[in-house]
Amino acid sequence: MPPTPAHPRLGERVLNAVSRDPLTATHRTRNDALLAAAIGVLSVALALLVDHGRRPDVLGWALLVGSVVPLVWRRAHPGPVLVLVLACVGPYHALDNTHAAPVPASLVALYTVAVTARPLYTFFVGCLVIGVSLAIMFNVGTHEGLESLRTSGWILAVLVCGVDVRIYRRYIASVVGRAERAERTREEEAARRVAEERLRIARDLHDLLAHSITLIGVQTSVASHVLTVDPDRLDRAAIAKALDDIAETCRTARGELRTTLEVLRADGPDCDGPLPDLAALPDLVRTAGAELTLLTGDAQMPPAVEAAAYRIVQESLTNAVRHGGAGVRITVTVVRDEADLRVEVADDGNAQTPVPGSGFGIIGMRERARSVGGTLSAGPRGDGPGFEVAATLPLQPSEAAV
Secondary structure (H helix, E strand, O other): OOOOOOOOOHHHHHHHHHHOOOOOOOOHHHHHHHHHHHHHHHHHHHHHHOOHHHOOOHHHHHHHHHHHHHHHHOOOOHHHHHHHHHHHHHHHHHOOOOOOOOHHHHHHHHHHHHHHOOHHHHHHHHHHHHHHHHHHHHHHOHHHHHHHHHHHHHHHHHHHHHHHHHHHHHHHHHHHHHHHHHHHHHHHHHHHHHHHHHHHHHHHHHHHHHHHHHHHHHHHHHHHHHHHHOHHHOOHHHHHHHHHHHHHHHHHHHHHHHHHHHHHHOOOOOOOOOOOOHHHHHHHHHHHOOEEEEEOOOOOOOHHHHHHHHHHHHHHHHHHHHHHOOOOOEEEEEEEOOOEEEEEEEEOOOOOOOOOOOOHHHHHHHHHHHHOOOEEEEEEOOOOOOEEEEEEEEOOOOHHHO
């Protein structure tokens, strides 16, 4: 059986009521009607029990009721309600009725204006109310005027209390607003990280599938060439090697694809899955039939740098095989120095039937290099025919990678 939720304490309910914006509170009209009824009862009691010699007549009772009824709409229209209350209270005091009776309604109307209006507006309203009150009471009598002057401090106290509550509510609203903005910022940051992760996975899938499909296509072309050029002298060993290479490429692609998809299935913020590294370069280069020079030493390198280098080599081999054909000669050089990892992939450019490309491969390689703060250049070789890709990847974190 689920535990019964604890009810808030009286102090917590009062604090919540004070902190809540009066213009957005629920059931405010109903609550104000109940408050007006309570003030009406209190005003009648004061009129009957205080100063028996000045009990209000019929007009006085009507003015007293008229000063209480507008309080039902005090939060919806604080300014007009105050005007209506003062319009009834002024003649009531001028007729020299029991002066204590309309005080609760007047103070509540003043408090409502102070808690909802700007402090400067409240200041002018307070000066006006005190001035009109003193003028009416001194007109009734000097004693009544001096008594009103003595009790005008209650008006100032109510106004100051209302302004203080208004400032407190605005402070609470600003704290809540900052918390909501911080929550939205966290959600936006999480969404941005998700988008970046999706982009990284999309690049990985592009590199993997493009490389594997290109190699399979080239190896299939080799087998087809052996079968069609001279059927009478069938080179079974060449066909078997081409088929073995196709099978090996499919197994490698399947393994990397499984690794990438595990990242999508992983739960938790730290489950990023393994990244391709330089240890897989020999198999990658051997599958493409290229020559590899790997001088990286035994020191540990950042996984992101190794992954970027691997993907750059993979995409470069894919482009070289695609555009150069099966007979292209490719050399891969990966050398580490004190601060950088240098990657160079060059081909001899002897393709007979080059295949036009879309150009997105080079853009993707540049994004790979830029993701770890590095640079990449791609273009014709300067020392002879062919194409060359050269990347410099810093081994230390860079601001460009953030």
